[in-house]
Amino acid sequence: MEDFLKEVRKLAYGEIEKTKIPARMQVDFTTEIGKKLAKKLGANIDIVEAGTLLMDCMVGQAVNENRQKEHVQMGLEKTNELLEKSSLSEEEKENIRHCVLEHHGVEKFYSTESEICCNADCYKFISIEGFIITTRYTREMPFGDLIKLLKNKLEKKWNAISLDIVKKELTPQHQALLEVLKGLKG
Ligand SMILES: [Fe+2]
Numbered sequence: 704m705e706d707f708l709k710e711v712r713k714l715a716y717g718e719i720e721k722t723k724i725p726a727r728m729q730v731d732f733t734t735e736i737g738k739k740l741a742k743k744l745g746a747n748i749d750i751v752e753a754g755t756l757l758m759d760c761m762v763g764q765a766v767n768e769n770r771q772k773e774h775v776q777m778g779l780e781k782t783n784e785l786l787e788k789s790s791l792s793e794e795e796k797e798n799i800r801h802c803v804l805e806h807h808g809v810e811k812f813y814s815t816e817s818e819i820c821c822n823a824d825c826y827k828f829i830s831i832e833g834f835i836i837t838t839r840y841t842r843e844m845p846f847g848d849l850i851k852l853l854k855n856k857l858e859k860k861w862n863a864i865s866l867d868i869v870k871k872e873l874t875p876q877h878q879a880l881l882e883v884l885k886g887l888k889g
Contacts, residue, residue, distance in 0.1 A: 722763025726840035737823035754802025754820035
């Protein structure tokens, strides 16, 4: 698993280097949240780390090619390339694939690891820390577009939260951010 994670980090950080999307701070933040949740819930920490690094690894290229919606499929293809070269078990491979595939939420998650990746992704926009990281490091975007994105994501990601402990932790932060965004025109 350690060798596989090395390859995953190489790919994810290589894409960030190339496209600057998402910001490295955002990815590191989401990964740390994911690992914390995995520890709390007794899930596999390595699988969650692989999932949080891979789930949006192709979003930069997808945005640049104006096909952002396809980033999940593109990420899955890259994930499969790495999995083919790895010596992970079929069970682990299937789990990692689902972490990527289901990271925007599904009715019923394949695994706790997959559910954690989706919930960790929500912290990027619904937590105060994630919100500040996102606003600080999304520099290339025109201000009006950023406000629109934040408003849109605040609603979408709030609806994607499925874990009770996450909902509980983020409810007051979500409320505060709703107030913040009310004060921002865009
Ligand atoms: Fe995504």
